[in-house]
Amino acid sequence: MPDQTKVMAPLRTAEKGRDMEHVHWTEDTVSVEGVRERGFAIERHGRTIPGVLWQSSRQSGPRPLILMGHGGSGHKRNERMVMLGRMFAAEYGWCAAAIDGPVHGDRGPVTDAKHPAYRQMWQRPDIVQCMIGDWQATLNVLSNKEDVDANRVGYWGVSMGTMFGLPYVASDDRVRVAVLGKAGMSGSSVARSGIDTHFRKFAPQVHIPLLFAMQWDDERFERSGQLELFDRLGSKDKRLHAYPGQHVDNGPEAFAVEAAFLKRYLEGI
Amino acid sequence: MPDQTKVMAPLRTAEKGRDMEHVHWTEDTVSVEGVRERGFAIERHGRTIPGVLWQSSRQSGPRPLILMGHGGSGHKRNERMVMLGRMFAAEYGWCAAAIDGPVHGDRGPVTDAKHPAYRQMWQRPDIVQCMIGDWQATLNVLSNKEDVDANRVGYWGVSMGTMFGLPYVASDDRVRVAVLGKAGMSGSSVARSGIDTHFRKFAPQVHIPLLFAMQWDDERFERSGQLELFDRLGSKDKRLHAYPGQHVDNGPEAFAVEAAFLKRYLEGI
Numbered sequence: 001m002p003d004q005t006k007v008m009a010p011l012r013t014a015e016k017g018r019d020m021e022h023v024h025w026t027e028d029t030v031s032v033e034g035v036r037e038r039g040f041a042i043e044r045h046g047r048t049i050p051g052v053l054w055q056s057s058r059q060s061g062p063r064p065l066i067l068m069g070h071g072g073s074g075h076k077r078n079e080r081m082v083m084l085g086r087m088f089a090a091e092y093g094w095c096a097a098a099i100d101g102p103v104h105g106d107r108g109p110v111t112d113a114k115h116p117a118y119r120q121m122w123q124r125p126d127i128v129q130c131m132i133g134d135w136q137a138t139l140n141v142l143s144n145k146e147d148v149d150a151n152r153v154g155y156w157g158v159s160m161g162t163m164f165g166l167p168y169v170a171s172d173d174r175v176r177v178a179v180l181g182k183a184g185m186s187g188s189s190v191a192r193s194g195i196d197t198h199f200r201k202f203a204p205q206v207h208i209p210l211l212f213a214m215q216w217d218d219e220r221f222e223r224s225g226q227l228e229l230f231d232r233l234g235s236k237d238k239r240l241h242a243y244p245g246q247h248v249d250n251g252p253e254a255f256a257v258e259a260a261f262l263k264r265y266l267e268g269i
Numbered sequence: 270m271p272d273q274t275k276v277m278a279p280l281r282t283a284e285k286g287r288d289m290e291h292v293h294w295t296e297d298t299v300s301v302e303g304v305r306e307r308g309f310a311i312e313r314h315g316r317t318i319p320g321v322l323w324q325s326s327r328q329s330g331p332r333p334l335i336l337m338g339h340g341g342s343g344h345k346r347n348e349r350m351v352m353l354g355r356m357f358a359a360e361y362g363w364c365a366a367a368i369d370g371p372v373h374g375d376r377g378p379v380t381d382a383k384h385p386a387y388r389q390m391w392q393r394p395d396i397v398q399c400m401i402g403d404w405q406a407t408l409n410v411l412s413n414k415e416d417v418d419a420n421r422v423g424y425w426g427v428s429m430g431t432m433f434g435l436p437y438v439a440s441d442d443r444v445r446v447a448v449l450g451k452a453g454m455s456g457s458s459v460a461r462s463g464i465d466t467h468f469r470k471f472a473p474q475v476h477i478p479l480l481f482a483m484q485w486d487d488e489r490f491e492r493s494g495q496l497e498l499f500d501r502l503g504s505k506d507k508r509l510h511a512y513p514g515q516h517v518d519n520g521p522e523a524f525a526v527e528a529a530f531l532k533r534y535l536e537g538i
Contacts, residue, residue, distance in 0.1 A: 216500075216509070227496075230485075230511075231485075236513065237521065238512075238513060239510060239511065239512050239520050240485070240509070240510070240511040240512075241508060241509070241510055242499075242508065242509040242511075243507075243508050243509075244505065251508050252506065253530070253533055257526065257529075260526075260529070261522070264522055
């Protein structure tokens with residue numbers, strides 16, 4: 001991972017709602033095949049939210065933004081986040097941003113969901129609300145950028161990206177469309193995290209167009225519990241896409257279909 | 270419906286397998302917005318299989334073919350078939366063909382699934398095998414056409430289009446990819462038809478890439494029975510797409526997504 005300690009002076013201060021966020025753009029800009037990847041760090045309540053923003057280097061004018069939540073034991077620049085960030089920027093011309101989850105990436109020691117800190121994270125009674133606040137702060141900052149179209153914001157995140165992302169998209173009406181999934185009301189990952197309590201509260205509060213992706217043979221979130229979570233989601237405009245395979249597997253066209261879904265709602269075609 | 274009695278002299282005789290089919294092209298060619306729609310009638314074992322072929326009027330060279338099975342009480346030229354036939358031809362440049370199911374369209378009295386002849390149809394012990402033969406005969410004829418690419422054949426059919434289509438695609442290895450759905454192992458439409466027996470036999474024999482579409486609140490085929498049918502399908506490369514709504518409803522992008530799925534497998538992109 002790039003060195004997040006090389007932090008430049010604050011370039012911008014965002015004030016929205018009750019919070020005040022300070023963003024520092026880090027010096028780790030990378031350009032690969034027409035996509036610019038740039039680190040940032042947002043100061044909020046004395047804590048730092050480390051993030052990455054992907055944009056097409058050919059971008060002109062404000063473009064839709066996809067917020068991307070990584071999975072458990074991952075981080076903002078893991079293989080999946082980089083693949084999606086580059087795809088959204090290069091193929092769709094969108095902005096895409098990822099932030100480290102609590103105790104993940106530059107925020108902590110977890111690189112394996114078996115790490116004790118992972119289980120401890122879920123014991124914190126405020127952990128979901130805290131990550132909701134982090135995403136809101138991130139969107140406060142990014143939606144102030146001239147090249148971000150704050151009226152066209154989507155969310156992509158499965159597994160832990162849904163455990164935090166579902167409560168978030170239920171809580172921030174600036175997010176217009178979401179891809180969620182690989183999560184549910186039962187299974188070993190639910191027993192460990194207690195996320196079902198949060199899903200029970202927040203799922204009915206989600207009302208945006210939604211694609212819920214699941215793996216038919218998921219060994220961490222039971223099939224029936226995933227179907228139950230899909231059922232609980234308040235959105236009238238929702239769809240379930242299921243593929244054979246376990247938790248880490250993906251349908252051959254899953255990401256392309258998810259991107260096309262986001263495009264349909266963000267670009268109206 | 271166009272008058273199927275205006276039948277021209279046979280233009281072509283197809284011999285494949287054990288059967289010999291005679292095809293008559295009817296005089297009801299219609300051209301709408303670049304799509305040519307042409308009726309045909311295939312003679313097989315003294316019976317007639319009435320069909321329609323849609324093609325782009327700009328087509329040059331052999332193109333993929335989609336066989337389309339209509340739903341119960343429908344017919345080869347109902348609104349859905351015409352919509353899909355024109356879409357496949359105009360937007361994708363493919364050929365698309367529909368035939369009347371037994372006792373439907375030009376083959377019988379059923380225009381409502383409550384008609385006694387509909388229930389009687391399902392009592393016939395040979396009905397599924399008979400329709401398999403009709404589809405095979407249809408493909409024998411159409412795959413002999415110079416403008417049809419016999420190596421790129423797909424099937425689209427939900428509800429009754431799956432009740433007949435699933436056994437068919439399991440039985441004809443010339444079909445390379447299929448969209449099925451809105452059918453399952455339990456529910457009132459299963460009780461009436463006994464189709465679960467056929468699904469139990471044929472579903473494990475389906476091995477082609479498959480998209481299974483279902484309505485989450487289907488009142489004719491129970492949710493659990495549809496999920497069970499998806500589970501039973503032998504294809505390793507399969508996906509389930511579920512949308513809220515009852516049997517006749519459809520997801521807002523369902524047809525476009527299904528077409529894109531067929532394209533991925535028929536055109537390799």
